[in-house]
Amino acid sequence: MDKRKKKVGTDMVKRSRMLLTGAIVILVAFSLLIAVQIPPHINLGLDLVGGVYVLLEAREGEDEPATRDTIERAITIIRNRVDEFGVSEPIIQQEGDRRIRVELPDIDDPSRAMEVIGRTALLTFVDPDEEVVLTGANLDTAEFTYDQFNRPAVALEFDREGRDKFAEVTGRLAGTNEPLSIYLDDELVSAPVVDEVIGEGKAIIRGDFTAEEAGDLALILRSGALPVELVELETRTIGPTLGADSRDRSINAGIIGLSLLLVFMLIIYRVIGALASFALGVYVVLVLGVLTVLNATLTLPGIAGLILSIGMAVDANVIIFERFKEEYRSGKTLRSGVEAAFRNALSTILDANVTTLIAAAVLFYFGTGPVRGFAVTLSIGIVMSMFTAIVLTRYLLRYLIGANIITNPNLFGVRGIEDNVELKGN
Numbered sequence: 001m002d003k004r005k006k007k008v009g010t011d012m013v014k015r016s017r018m019l020l021t022g023a024i025v026i027l028v029a030f031s032l033l034i035a036v037q038i039p040p041h042i043n044l045g046l047d048l049v050g051g052v053y054v055l056l057e058a059r060e061g062e063d064e065p066a067t068r069d070t071i072e073r074a075i076t077i078i079r080n081r082v083d084e085f086g087v088s089e090p091i092i093q094q095e096g097d098r099r100i101r102v103e104l105p106d107i108d109d110p111s112r113a114m115e116v117i118g119r120t121a122l123l124t125f126v127d128p129d130e131e132v133v134l135t136g137a138n139l140d141t142a143e144f145t146y147d148q149f150n151r152p153a154v155a156l157e158f159d160r161e162g163r164d165k166f167a168e169v170t171g172r173l174a175g176t177n178e179p180l181s182i183y184l185d186d187e188l189v190s191a192p193v194v195d196e197v198i199g200e201g202k203a204i205i206r207g208d209f210t211a212e213e214a215g216d217l218a219l220i221l222r223s224g225a226l227p228v229e230l231v232e233l234e235t236r237t238i239g240p241t242l243g244a245d246s247r248d249r250s251i252n253a254g255i256i257g258l259s260l261l262l263v264f265m266l267i268i269y270r271v272i273g274a275l276a277s278f279a280l281g282v283y284v285v286l287v288l289g290v291l292t293v294l295n296a297t298l299t300l301p302g303i304a305g306l307i308l309s310i311g312m313a314v315d316a317n318v319i320i321f322e323r324f325k326e327e328y329r330s331g332k333t334l335r336s337g338v339e340a341a342f343r344n345a346l347s348t349i350l351d352a353n354v355t356t357l358i359a360a361a362v363l364f365y366f367g368t369g370p371v372r373g374f375a376v377t378l379s380i381g382i383v384m385s386m387f388t389a390i391v392l393t394r395y396l397l398r399y400l401i402g403a404n405i406i407t408n409p410n411l412f413g414v415r416g417i418e419d420n421v422e423l424k425g426n
Contacts, residue, residue, distance in 0.1 A: 001160035003052035029270045042292055044101050045091075045299030045373070050238045054406065056118060056230040058098040066098045070227040075100055078117055080223040085116055091297065094401040105297075110237050114218070119185065120229055121220040125169070133169045133180075138162025140201075142221035144214050147206050148234035154205040154221065163201025170196040184217070201368045250303045257307060258284075261314055269321050271411045276317040276389075277398045281383075283313055283388040290380050309381020312353065316389035320345045328409060342394050349390065353382050 046053060058066035058074065075092055078100065082090045091103035107113055123136030138158045145155040156167055173180055179191040182205055189207045197223035211215070261280070265273035287306060291298060332340060357379055364375035 041399045043297040045297045046238055048106035049106040051105035052233055053236040054102045054114060055098045055234040059229045059231050066228055071201040073227045077224050077226055081116055084219050115230060116216050118230055119220055121225045123187050123221055126184045127169060128178045134165045136225050138170040142218045147204060151210045152209045154214055154218045156203045158201040163294050166201050167197060167199040171192045238358050246300060256306060272321055275393055279388040279393045280313055283384050286384045287381050299370055299373045303378040305378035306381055309378055309385055312422045313385030313389055316349045319348055338397050351385055357382055
């Protein structure tokens with residue numbers, strides 16, 4: 001009966017070891033797969049790929065108060081324009097009460113982009129008596145087209161109310177040889193003479209346009225007029241060469257720093273240093289994977305937060321490993337020393353990481369732009385580092401010791417131990 005129980009217990013241990021080995025193999029394969037797939041899908045900020053940064057401020061008027069609602073509507077309209085303009089992964093956020101920050105990475109023509117984004121685009125139709133008879137509020141759609149002379153133009157179509165107003169004013173002006181003036185932001189863009197009543201609610205804006213200008217004008221009108229005038233307070237353009245240089249320098253710095261950390265861990269802690277290095281590699285892959293899933297944009301401050309969290313991940317491993325050496329020297333076996341080290345070091349690691357998370361939360365709440373990017377990557381890095389240090393490294397150590405793969409304490413970086421201590425077993 002005892003032999004049968006012993007055999008069952010041995011089989012269970014073997015089965016557990018096989019499962020754990022399989023899990024480790026799967027984790028390694030998954031990490032390698034993600035490491036290959038992730039880099040092309042990470043969104044990079046304009047400080048890494050170049051682009052344009054602009055800070056806009058709402059200018060208040062008697063009829064245009066800069067309320068929270070108007071700023072939110074302005075952000076929505078700007079976002080619609082940017083989306084149609086084809087900028088990938090833009091950042092459009094409110095700053096303070098009346099300011100809007102816009103970051104457009106990897107853009108070829110910053111001046112054209114700002115012309116599209118910042119223009120108020122208030123469309124008005126004015127009769128000869130200088131009265132506004134129709135506005136862009138009744139506009140249903142605007143599309144790029146060509147007129148009968150094959151010149152670039154913008155085709156307009158109004159909603160039901162706009163069709164009725166347009167039919168009324170064109171009926172009133174038909175045959176009078178008087179123009180119906182079309183203004184965009186108080187600038188006259190066209191003044192056609194009405195030959196007949198237009199009841200379909202369609203019109204064409206002609207002017208001295210290029211195809212690109214007509215397309216941009218259609219885009220602006222299609223997205224709607226801004227509810228308040230926006231003034232540029234600050235504009236910065238970062239060239240793609242400078243962005244690429246910053247990106248390359250950051251990558252090189254990260255590779256050098258990570259390599260030095262790995263060498264240090266291998267020299268000081270040997271086998272468990274190798275385990276920590278593997279866990280650190282998994283940690284980097286997990287962080288980049290989370291950033292990709294969240295569709296986050298990686299910037300230079302974000303890279304700084306990532307590197308800082310790598311340092312904290314190493315710090316957690318150092319705390320655990322030094323505690324393990326103390327526990328083993330006090331007379332515990334390798335297995336019990338590992339369990340005691342993780343158990344006793346947990347509170348210290350949690351205290352350090354939780355306080356850092358609180359600081360990151362404060363930075364995210366009160367900060368803007370790059371500060372928030374730093375806080376996000378730092379927070380993700382801390383959570384992932386706690387997982388790899390407390391969970392992954394622990395189970396890898398349990399596996400090595402439980403399977404009797406390594407029994408020599410010197411391979412764990414434990415020096416100065418008498419030979420008879422080594423004979424205590426596991």
